Amino acid sequence: MRHPGPPRFVAVGESVELAPRDPDPKATYRWRVLEKPDGSDLEAPETAVGHAEPDVPGTYRFECAGPDGTAVQRIRAFPGVRRETTFELERDELPDHNPGDVSVIGPFNEHLAGRDRPRLEDGTYVFDVELPPGDHRHGFVLGEGSEHDVWTETTVPGPARPRIRLDGRVEDDAVVIGAEATTGDGSEFTDDELAVEFLVDDRDGLDDGVLEVDGHEARLPLRALESVDDPVRVHAVAVGERHSVADCVAVSPDGSVDRVNDPPAWIRDAVVYEVFVRSFTDEGTFESFERRVPYLESLGVDCVWLTPVLESPTTHGYHTTDYFDTASDLGSRDAFESFVERCHESGIRVVFDLVINHTAREHANFDLSAAGVDDYADWYVWEPFEESHLTEHDLEKGRDEYGPPRRYLPDRGTEVAQYYFNWRNIPNVNYDSLAVRRYMLDVVDEWADVVDGYRCDVAWGVPHGFWKEVHDRLEGRDPEFLLLDETIPRDPAYAEAEFDVHYDTTLYWTLVDVGNDEAPAESILEAARAPDREGFPDWSLHMRYIENHDEDRYLETCGPHAQRAAAAAVLTLPGVPMLYYGQERGATGYRQLMPWEGDGESTAFHRRLVAARRSEPALSRGALRDLAYDADTDAAVAFARDHEDQRVVVALNFGEVPATITFDAAVDPTDLVTGNSVDCETDGSETMVTVDDVVVLETA
Structure with a gap:
């Protein structure tokens, strides 16, 4: 039986996905509860992919039975930490509007417009929600969102997450696994007072009883390893008022210890260069990119991230129609692989944009799902029209008029495919479908041997359990493979055996404020340290940038003097610096054609910064x-x-x-x-x- 994955650590009220790994879409999988705390009413899901929401603190164990045996998924639930908070906005902060058109969106509801509506009290929109302590970005939006939306941040008081780091050593007749536990801001605990819980991975043939735990250390006797052939993974969390992101070490039968969550060594010193593929050269082809590799060499960058290179009806490429072949206008797969090989010859790694939260509306599988073909009926997230925020007028619009993606089935009525924000042409795929999971795992496998990493688009829209499977799958193929998440705003949960590098939206927004004289320059230091306050573990890395393919050019927004300082900040602060193509050439349009005849002085400035970072260990590490x-x-x-x-x-x-x-x-x-x-x-x-x-x- 393909095991459903490592133990999961959550707070009461948080949902955990239960799913078989590497599934056969035609097979039958059944779940049952083996263990749950006294007082819990939680039941096993009735479908192959389900969701469990612990209702009582304690340990839960679910068994999954499939065509090749059974396996256990363990969930450790800690007390809930969510607190009721209120979002408020004065009605006159929005332009003239119908109050029925206003909704609240944010990470708390996956940015689904129209799902949560505020009440209007004495001219103020009010929305109550339960959220954990921390800063929570949210927006009051009109319809599905517009330029008039008002975005702000609300802070829920309370302690930040603690943090933990595991390391191991052989001592006498045992492997000693030590935990360095650190309290979060606002905690009433000291570091020494934090509890540490150690769990042996259920996949590895041993149980927790083999560990001899003493405070922040656990001893794993070497004799216990004689019964296993493969490494045994030991997970741990630090626990105060809240629990930390879990860390993990793998202990080999010979007693050697490897850290599981550490990013590939090469990315710690790398400088990333993002290329918007249809604007980098006049020709917009892989062959033309290959001829520009000497330019990348001259900049001194170590890694190039390409926006999507697969078949798509759009110039940006984020609406995918064929996941298994390159876009015809960019060139053949052979040409793409030739470009990658040329980059490798120059010591430059290539990161591929993996877009698996959604497909293009023009994807064949969407057509089949919309038509109710059995094997594709639940390939997307379909919701009853009556439960959506849409009107009959919306349904009158066709695809060409930017109408919502919908279908009519006699036994289900009119349904609308789920999509985020106002992204009507990229419906969300359904990860509760075994067929979708199988398909997307095949996509991951398809390109993993060609490129050096994935930048994962809309990573926040894909379940944690699936990302953990992708992480394990790629780690087994190539420990140096990189995973970068686009999660906005970033979330420490994605650092737990999922992603190596995270978008640093906090520093980005701060640099824009500083460049516009809306914040003092010293605020960049607080932003650079924000990951610690947010509960990110110390192994996590953050990609720092001043612009990208979704943002306005910093030069256009803040001016040349601020741009030079901002670029220098990115290349002298800790983290993984990223340059967006044309930034160094004086580009002012965020997806404009690369200005090859642009600002040579600016390019020389960026080259000097990159060279200084590469030559001075203090600037990179x-x-x-x-x-x-x-x-x-x-x-x-x-x-x-x-x-x-x-x-x-x-x-x-x-x-x-x-x-x-x-x-x-x-x-x-x-x-x-x-x-x-x-x-x-x-x-x-x-x-x-x-x-x-x-x-x-x-x-x-």
């Missing part, structure tokens, strides 16, 4: 440290990066006028970005430096 400094403008900021015996000081200025920054450190006056000596004054312990955009100095 160094810890972010506070630095006592004083600046003559809020548009300037300074910080330090430490790595082993190297410390560098980074000074940034987002303003149009040179800034004077004084900081408490003696430095070598050679700027590590330009290689030139900078104008600075020092008395041996304090340094004053003039900064146009960026200066990076090594401490004496």
Whole structure:
């Protein structure tokens, strides 16, 4: 029996997907409850893919029986932490409208417009919802969303998640697994007071009883490993008022220990370059991309991320019609593989845009599902028209008029395919369907041996259980394969045996505010440290950028001086920096044709920044440290990066006028970005430096 996966850790009230792995769509799978806490009314799902929502803290065990045996899925549920909070908006903050057109969307309801409507009280829209402690972004939208929507953030008070990190060593006759547990902001616990729970993976032939647990350590006797042939995975969470994202180590029969969740080593030092494929060259073909690889080499980037390269009716490619062949206008699969090979010859890895939350409305399987063909009927998420936010007028519109995707079946009536926001032409596929899961796993397999990683579009729309299966599947094929999630806003849950790198929307929005003089430059330091406050484990990496294919160009929005400082921030702060094609050439249109005859000075500036990051370990791997400094403008900021015996000081200025920054450190006056000596004054312990955009100095 293909095991349904590792133990899952949730709070009461959160849903867990139960699904067989590597499924046969024609097979029968049945679930039953083996164990649940006293007082729980939770029952097993009646379908092959189901959802369990623990109602009482404790341990739940579900057995899945399939054509090749049985396997157990364990769920550890902790007390619920959700608190009632209220979103509010004054009615006059929206343009003239019908109150019935207003709804509230956000991650809490998967951005489904029209599902949750606020009440209007004395001119104020009010919406009550239960959410865990933290910052929650949400929008009050008109219809399915428009430029007039109002987005804001509400903070639910309470402690942040604790964090945990596991490591192991052989000591005498056992492997000792140690947990470094750290409390979250606002917790009443100390680090030592946090509980740590260790669980042995149910897939690996041993049970929890084999562990000798003492506080934050667990001993796994070497003799216990004599009965297994493969590594035994041990999971653990730190528990205070809340539980942490789980960490995991794999203990081999010889006693060696590997960390399961660590990202591929190469991405820690990489600089990513995103290419919008139909705008990078005039020809817009793989062959033309291959001829531009020397340009990528000249920039010093280590990884190129291509927007979708599969068949699609759109120029952006995110509406997929054929998952198993390249787009005909871009070129053949052979041409694509030739481009990848050419990149590899230059030491550049290639990341493929994996779009599996939805398909194009023009995909053959959507047509078959809309027509009620049995094997495809539930390929998409279909909802009764009466339960949707749509009107009869919407149904009168055809596909060409941007009408909603719908169907009529005699036994089910009129139904509408689910879609996020106002994305009517990309209906959501149904991961409760074994056929969909089988198909999308085949897609994952199809390209995994061709490219070096996946950037996963709308990752938040695909179930955690499926991503965990993808992670395990790819880890088994190539431990160096990269998984990058587009989850907006980001969520620590996707760091638990799912993704290596996460979109850093927090720093992005902060850089835009700083560039528009709506926030002081020092706020980028708080944004850079946000992952710790949000409960991300220390192994997680964050992709940092100033623009991408979904955002306006920073140069157009904030101007050239701010753009230089923002680009420097991305390349000098911790994380994985990403450049969007044309950013370095002075592009102002977010999907414009690459301005090859563009700004050479800007390109040289970006090359110098990338080279400095590559040559100075403190800029790629160094810890972010506070630095006592004083600046003559809020548009300037300074910080330090430490790595082993190297410390560098980074000074940034987002303003149009040179800034004077004084900081408490003696430095070598050679700027590590330009290689030139900078104008600075020092008395041996304090340094004053003039900064146009960026200066990076090594401490004496």
